[in-house]
Amino acid sequence: xxxxxxxxxxxxxxxxxxxxxxxxxxxxxxxxxxxxxxxxxxxxxxxxxxxxxxxxxxxxxxxxxxxxxxxxxxxxxxxxxxxxxxxxxxxxxxxxxxxxxxxxxxxxxxxxxxxxxxxxxxxxxxxxxxxxxxxxxxxxxxxxxxxxxxxxxxxxxxxxxxxxxxxxxxxxxxxxxxxxxxxxxxxxxxxxxxxxxxxxxxxxxxxx
Amino acid sequence: xxxxxxxxxxxxxxxxxxxxxxxxxxxxxxxxxxxxxxxxxxxxxxxxxxxxxxxxxxxxxxxxxxxxxxxxxxxxxxxxxxxxxxxxxxxxxxxxxxxxxxxxxxxxxxxxxxxxxxxxxxxxxxxxxxxxxxxxxxxxxxxxxxxxxxxxxxxxxxxxxxxxxxxxxxxxxxxxxxxxxxxxxxxxxxxxxxxxxxxxxxxxxxxxxxxxxxxxxxxxxxxxxxxxxxxxxxxxxxxxxxxxxxxxxxxx
Amino acid sequence: xxxxxxxxxxxxxxxxxxxxxxxxxxxxxxxxxxxxxxxxxxxxxxxxxxxxxxxxxxxxxxxxxxxxxxxxxxxxxxxxxxxxxxxxxxxxxxxxxxxxxxxxxxxxxxxxxxxxxxxxxxxxxxxxxxxxxxxxxxxxxxxxxxxxxxxxxxxxxxxxxxxxxxxxxxxxxxxxxxxxxxxxxxxxxxxxxxxxxxxxxxxxxxxxxxxxxxxxxxxxxxxxxxxxxxxxxxxxxxxxxxxxxxxxxxxxx
Numbered sequence: 001x002x003x004x005x006x007x008x009x010x011x012x013x014x015x016x017x018x019x020x021x022x023x024x025x026x027x028x029x030x031x032x033x034x035x036x037x038x039x040x041x042x043x044x045x046x047x048x049x050x051x052x053x054x055x056x057x058x059x060x061x062x063x064x065x066x067x068x069x070x071x072x073x074x075x076x077x078x079x080x081x082x083x084x085x086x087x088x089x090x091x092x093x094x095x096x097x098x099x100x101x102x103x104x105x106x107x108x109x110x111x112x113x114x115x116x117x118x119x120x121x122x123x124x125x126x127x128x129x130x131x132x133x134x135x136x137x138x139x140x141x142x143x144x145x146x147x148x149x150x151x152x153x154x155x156x157x158x159x160x161x162x163x164x165x166x167x168x169x170x171x172x173x174x175x176x177x178x179x180x181x182x183x184x185x186x187x188x189x190x191x192x193x194x195x196x197x198x199x200x201x202x203x204x205x206x207x208x
Numbered sequence: 209x210x211x212x213x214x215x216x217x218x219x220x221x222x223x224x225x226x227x228x229x230x231x232x233x234x235x236x237x238x239x240x241x242x243x244x245x246x247x248x249x250x251x252x253x254x255x256x257x258x259x260x261x262x263x264x265x266x267x268x269x270x271x272x273x274x275x276x277x278x279x280x281x282x283x284x285x286x287x288x289x290x291x292x293x294x295x296x297x298x299x300x301x302x303x304x305x306x307x308x309x310x311x312x313x314x315x316x317x318x319x320x321x322x323x324x325x326x327x328x329x330x331x332x333x334x335x336x337x338x339x340x341x342x343x344x345x346x347x348x349x350x351x352x353x354x355x356x357x358x359x360x361x362x363x364x365x366x367x368x369x370x371x372x373x374x375x376x377x378x379x380x381x382x383x384x385x386x387x388x389x390x391x392x393x394x395x396x397x398x399x400x401x402x403x404x405x406x407x408x409x410x411x412x413x414x415x416x417x418x419x420x421x422x423x424x425x426x427x428x429x430x431x432x433x434x435x436x437x438x439x440x441x442x443x444x445x446x447x448x449x450x451x452x453x454x455x456x457x458x459x460x
Numbered sequence: 461x462x463x464x465x466x467x468x469x470x471x472x473x474x475x476x477x478x479x480x481x482x483x484x485x486x487x488x489x490x491x492x493x494x495x496x497x498x499x500x501x502x503x504x505x506x507x508x509x510x511x512x513x514x515x516x517x518x519x520x521x522x523x524x525x526x527x528x529x530x531x532x533x534x535x536x537x538x539x540x541x542x543x544x545x546x547x548x549x550x551x552x553x554x555x556x557x558x559x560x561x562x563x564x565x566x567x568x569x570x571x572x573x574x575x576x577x578x579x580x581x582x583x584x585x586x587x588x589x590x591x592x593x594x595x596x597x598x599x600x601x602x603x604x605x606x607x608x609x610x611x612x613x614x615x616x617x618x619x620x621x622x623x624x625x626x627x628x629x630x631x632x633x634x635x636x637x638x639x640x641x642x643x644x645x646x647x648x649x650x651x652x653x654x655x656x657x658x659x660x661x662x663x664x665x666x667x668x669x670x671x672x673x674x675x676x677x678x679x680x681x682x683x684x685x686x687x688x689x690x691x692x693x694x695x696x697x698x699x700x701x702x703x704x705x706x707x708x709x710x711x712x713x
Contacts, residue, residue: 004532005579006571010494028603033675036603037315037668038661040610041618045657047611048618049650051462055638065650072654079604083611090583090591091462093525096572097485097579098493160564164539178643185647186654194655275666297674305670311617312663315610317589321680329672334680357589359616377671 001150001168002085002103005096012156017101020082023108027078042072043080047087054182056174064175067142068183070111071119072197081108102153110145114138121187122198131191132184139183140176147172222251223287224381224409225272225303230281231433232267241267242278243433249381255411256420259430265413266308268430269383273305286380301330304379308386310366319345319361319369320354326377344376345369348402364395371402382410388419462619471516473585477689478594484696485582491700492575498567500707505574507699511581525580529572533565540565588612597683606677618657625649 008016031039046069053060070077082104088094095103114137120126121134147169154165190197225248232242241264249255259265270276271283274296283290285299307313316322323341332340345351348368353361361369367387374382384403388396396419403410403423414420420427428437467474473481492504512522546560586594589612596605629645636642706712 002528002532004529004572005489005575006493006529006568006573007532007536008493013493024604025601028601031603031607033603033606034665036606037610037664038658040607041614041657041661041664042654043607043611044614044618045654047615048622049653051619052622052646052650054643054646055636057638063646063650068650068654079607080611083604083608086608087588087612087615089579090588092528093576093580093583094528096489096529096576098489098575160540160544160561161536163543164536167535167539181640181643182647182650185644186651189648189651190655193651194658197655197658270666273666273670275669297672300670301672303670305667307663307667309663312660313667315613315664315668317609317613324680325668325673325678326671328678328680329674329676334678337678338680359613373671 001147001171002088002095003099003106003150003153005098007157008099008102008153009157012153013098013102016105016153020078020101020104020108023075023078023112024082024104027076027080030074030076031079039073039076039080040083042069043084046080047084050084054178056178061175061178063182064107064143064146064179065183066107066111066146067114067138067179068186070108070113070115070142071122071138071187073111074115074119075112077111077115078104078108081111106146106149106153109149110142113145114142124195124198126191128188128191132188135184135187136180138187140180142183143172143176143179147176223248224251224285225249226284227268227271228282228284230268230271230278230283232264232271232276232278234267240279240433242271245281245434247428247435249409249411251409253409253426254424256424256427257411257413257430257435258415258417258420258427259413263430264433265430266385268435269305269385269411269413272383273300273303301377302380303383304374304377304381305383306371306374306385306387308389310363310370313370313373314358314361314366317357318354319350319356319358319372322358322369323373323376326373330377340376340378341372344372348372348375349398363390364392364398367391367395368398368402371399375406380408382406382408384410384412384414386413386415388414388416462616467585467587468516471514471585472692473511473515473581476585476692477683477685478586478590479597479683480685480689480693481582481586482591482594482598484693485578487700488578488696489575491703492571492578495571495703495707496567497707497712498570499710499712500703501567501570501574503699503703503706505570505577507696507703508574508577508581512577515581515585517580517584521584522577522580525584526573526576529576530569533569533572536568537565540568593679594683596679602677614657614660617660618653621656622649622653625652 046065049065050063053062066077066081069080073080082100085095085100085103085107089096089100118134118138121131151165151169154161154168187198227245227247230242230245231240233240241262245268247268257265267276271278272285274283274290274293286302288295290296290299314322316325320338320341323344324337327337327340342354345353348371350365350368350372353365353369358366358369371387387399391399400419400422410424412420412424426437428435469475488504488507492501495501495504541557541561544558544561544564546558548556549559550556589609592605592608592612595608596602626649629649634645
């Protein structure tokens with residue numbers, strides 16, 4: 001969920017922008033100039049994938065995939081998500097400019113946390129059952145935490161926003177399960193077809 | 209008319225690219241795709257390379273460019289044995305490789321910037337790079353395309369623009385990897401026209417005999433990880449002095 | 461299907477120096493973000509609507525651009541009038557809402573739309589690539605700028621691959637439903653998209669190495685600022701000072 005312009009109080013905007021800038025800088029430091037084409041193409045793939053709508057009962061939801069991005073990119077997910085969100089703002093007017101910091105933090109921090117907790121599963125020796133389970137947890141918790149972050153950001157805006165914040169968290173619940181199932185299958189697919197994509201992050205250094 | 213085809217070095221001189229005993233196996237496979245492969249490209253030669261899908265033609269090009277490291281064998285370029293990445297960095301500036309998919313090659317916003325990318329990397333200043341790019345675009349018939357967005361070009365325009373980007377580096381040798389894939393007849397003819405007028409030795413990978421017969425003089429085929437120069441049809445029996453280089457013709 | 465927006469280069473905003481346009485947009489957005497008085501936001505609205513007018517946009521496109529922001533605004537309207545304590549006013553039958561809650565919702569609605577109007581006038585008149593170059597000129601880290609370029613460049617390539625894959629699935633009778641089969645199929649679709657992109661990334665990098673890439677990018681283009689750019693920017697700044705004056709000095713409404 002993109003928080004739009006004009007909603008958050010200035011001190012929240014400034015705080016989240018400051019944190020995001022720090023994480024993005026840390027992420028950029030871990031990217032070698034020579035890796036940038038690869039990073040950009042992966043970011044583009046995620047941008048496109050997040051436009052995919054899947055049916056969820058009577059409505060359809062779009063994929064988030066921040067967890068999967070986190071597992072592949074680690075802390076480098078911050079610059080990647082920042083760019084994707086900025087492009088979504090430019091091309092579709094999602095979110096906006098001043099809320100870019102908050103939205104990036106809400107999406108990328110859960111991705112990074114999932115990588116910290118579960119990134120080890122990308123190692124080639126991990127069994128397929130474990131990868132499947134980890135995939136579900138990554139998809140589930142990255143969206144759950146993103147929902148909690150959106151809720152918290154809104155709640156920090158003042159007591160008046162509590163009901164809206166709670167609803168925003170609840171709205172993420174069906175998406176959590178879908179993302180869990182999806183990320184699980186997707187991780188298994190990548191493990192089978194292109195294991196080096198995962199080994200790059202779980203190991204020390206990626207191929208490029 | 210001296211069209212540059214006069215020199216035909218046999219022996220040590222005039223050898224541009226020489227591969228000896230190259231062996232390569234794709235990661236995760238058991239059977240090597242290249243197995244004791246020898247190949248020589250002489251000055252002024254234009255070679256067409258055919259072979260079934262997955263026979264290792266593209267890998268061969270990538271080995272010549274140092275993009276893929278062979279398991280065994282030596283690569284010599286312009287008489288120098290290539291050992292390290294550093295050796296290839298220099299060699300790459302003088303060998304132009306056209307990729308199969310032009311979307312892999314064109315990445316700058318505008319055509320002009322993309323064509324100027326190589327010259328800029330070679331240390332040319334902005335003005336020179338611009339001039340070279342404009343001149344090259346004119347030469348391939350893309351004048352007026354300078355400010356066009358690369359993503360918005362048609363498939364044929366993309367291919368010609370990618371070729372211009374390669375030619376802008378003024379390479380001594382051209383390697384073209386299936387340059388006709390996905391092109392219509394008109395663009396194919398345009399490409400043939402450009403290639404015939406080019407005064408450079410080249411190797412062209414293609415599945416189209418007709419195209420190869422118009423652009424190259426020797427046909428090589430790839431089988432079981434090796435290249436045989438006499439294995440296929442000869443469009444032409446001699447590989448030296450060819451005075452008709454500028455106009456397309458047939459030798460029946 | 462994604463489409464690169466065609467930029468109408470004849471409008472005043474389209475010819476406005478992109479660097480100044482970005483600085484103006486950023487200053488304006490930050491200023492409105494901290495404002496709390498409706499009168500001041502009214503002045504801000506005058507500036508942003510003028511900018512939209514100078515962008516030569518169709519009314520329909522402006523409304524379309526405002527839609528995403530307002531979906532969030534509408535979402536908040538469901539809660540804020542009820543969740544803020546204050547003087548209750550009757551709306552309909554037994555339904556009441558607090559005056560303060562409505563005030564807050566109105567304020568957010570105004571701010572969101574005023575800021576978005578300015579953003580639209582920027583986004584709709586600036587080529588994405590130009591925006592990236594302008595950001596580079598303004599000192600954004602070069603790695604981030606290059607990441608931006610590559611991401612944007614390959615969005616369209618990957619999207620067309622996505623459409624090809626999805627069509628291939630549809631041809632074999634795939635109909636999306638709420639089922640595990642659907643989600644697994646989508647997972648494979650996404651996985652395939654990522655794997656193909658990974659391979660493409662390698663090919664692109666190889667193609668760049670072949671053309672002598674060594675980690676440094678050089679740019680051909682530069683921007684030229686004219687006196688007209690200075691005038692537009694100056695007027696924007698003056699007007700923003702008026703906005704600040706109304707907000708913090710006059711303290712009206």
